[in-house]
Amino acid sequence: MNHTAPNSFRTGPDENGLFGIYGGRFVAETLMPLILQLEQAYKDAKADPSFQEELDSFLEHYVGRPSPLYFAERLTEHLGGAKIYFKRDELNHTGAHKINNVMGQILLARRMGKKRIIAETGAGQHGVATATACARFGLECIVYMGEVDMERQKPNVFRMKLLGAEVVPAKSGSRTLKDALNEALRDWVANVEDTFYCIGTVAGPHPYPEMVRDFQSVIGRETKQQMLKREGRLPDSLVAAIGGGSNAMGLFHPFLDDKEVEIYGVEAAGLGLKTKTKHAASITGGRPGVLHGNRTYLLMDDDGQIIEGHSISAGLDYPGIGPEHSWLHDMKRVEYVSATDKEALAAFQLCCRLEGIIPALEPSHALAHVMKIAPKKPKDHLMVMNLCGRGDKDIFTVADVLGVKL
């Protein structure tokens, strides 16, 4: 698609929740009054300085922000090109960026007087973050998780239970993240009065893509300040992994109008894009459609039936992507690329050995792309990768692939 570049890439969405043709509010009528109510509540909260103050306070003292911007010296030496920094969101409480968004949404739910929180989760990181915040505020928490993912991510299922959440298996369809989202939407339709749906990524109907992006943008805002302080200038490139796209959007958004900053979103190529169905690269291997409340790039067949994504990483196998990414792709502001299971696994191991950091499999995809492009960049090229999660949850998957019995 051909578009002329706008004056700013940071003004979306419009009042209908659209980023270009993407986004919108494709939901059942039962939910519509609620979604409008949520939109208003979020607008009010955004305009209320005490809301941001409360959120900032929890981000500092409970989540542990700001997260460090760390110079990955040995990796930089090893790759022999760009100077590589990690934005260390894996050091957050609960081990990933997901909690940034959850704190925002749960404080909003409290403002709205909602007492029952539902969430969907794939890898379990968003579920754990939601269960954590609900425990902290004494809220009822129900997490929907695909039956297949519950098996793949057992430690996170147990964590959520320890935190007092109820984990409900999604048994329909492909029994992974997309089905957990369906189940959460079905729950919401049945419990509109008292329930707040805490979505874990920049997808879903408007205002979720905007709201989750705003809450995650703390990542990019901090990165900007930290880089200015460390290097006296902006980074030259940003790299982040994309499932639904929340950690990526959080890092990217504050930089979208800094036109000289190259931005790369890395999708999961699974067993390779050529396999057609054994990957989760919605942009590089899909096309526009409508699912889960918004129009965006999706993996589907010729008849519009959704294909389940595949990735070694349970957090990336969503068959869609946040609508703002779809727009940024069409506008060519962000370059969307992909990394295979194999490449991510190699990056995972390299990061463990060179930096003493066990990354999650999701940012390992971002690192795989860093490994491809950093060597070609000059030594004064500043590259920031979002290390958005730690790998404790993935050691079983990795051991399995490496043929090690735990």
Add this chain to the structure above:
Amino acid sequence: MSRIERRFAALKAEGRAALVTFVTAGDPDYETSLKIIKGLPRAGADVIEFGMPFTDPMADGPAIQAAGLRALAAGQTMKKTLKMVKEFRKDDQDTPVVLMGYYNPIYVYGVDKFLADAKAVGADGFIIVDLPPEEDQEFCLPALKAGMNFIRLATPTTDDARAPVVFRNTSGFVYYVSVLGITGTKAPDLKSVKANVNRLRKHTTLPICVGFGVKTAEQARAIAKDADGVVVGSALVGAIAASLTKAGKPTSKTAKAVHELVASIARGVRK
């Protein structure tokens, strides 16, 4: 006057409510589904909804989810669903056919092409679950322009402030969703159905049909007192499921089970 409008006018003259039946097109397979659908008018259905199967039906309960997956597994496509409407129309020129489903398969098919093809095979209207009034420019307005009916769902959350928005571009009839929730899981609360139907009548002159959770002739009879039509879906789809072999194959009982249930509920609607 559209076929839907003619049918509701005729029933009004007869002094009774409509029985609106829903089955998923292609469930459990094309041939059996066609046989089921062809027999519905004789069994007592006044309006027929063909569900267009979708992998991710976010407003449907387990029964209709399973029906969609059965149909897809048996190879149902949008083209085949339209072909079924065409086959149905060969024998029946009067019973309105409403295509019900989710937007993505239509969007991928192409809105204009879909409208032209649906019209050509003799479909009359659409219920698209994930297209609220806020998205009217996508499909609702083009459908109305093509001379088809766009039937909207009204729900217990459709309050007096929201109702005018919901009814603005609605035609044919209104489908009142009697429960907060997904299809086939809760039984409608008859008192609140009555109150809500009467409340919505202040906002629309269109016939109001009530569905989601209607399973028996008794429920249908009670609802028919206040509404212009009763919609039955999950119960029929459940009857299909119950008639299948362990391997999910249709049996000689499959079509009969649906037709018998429709006949019994039809007696309820006819008092």
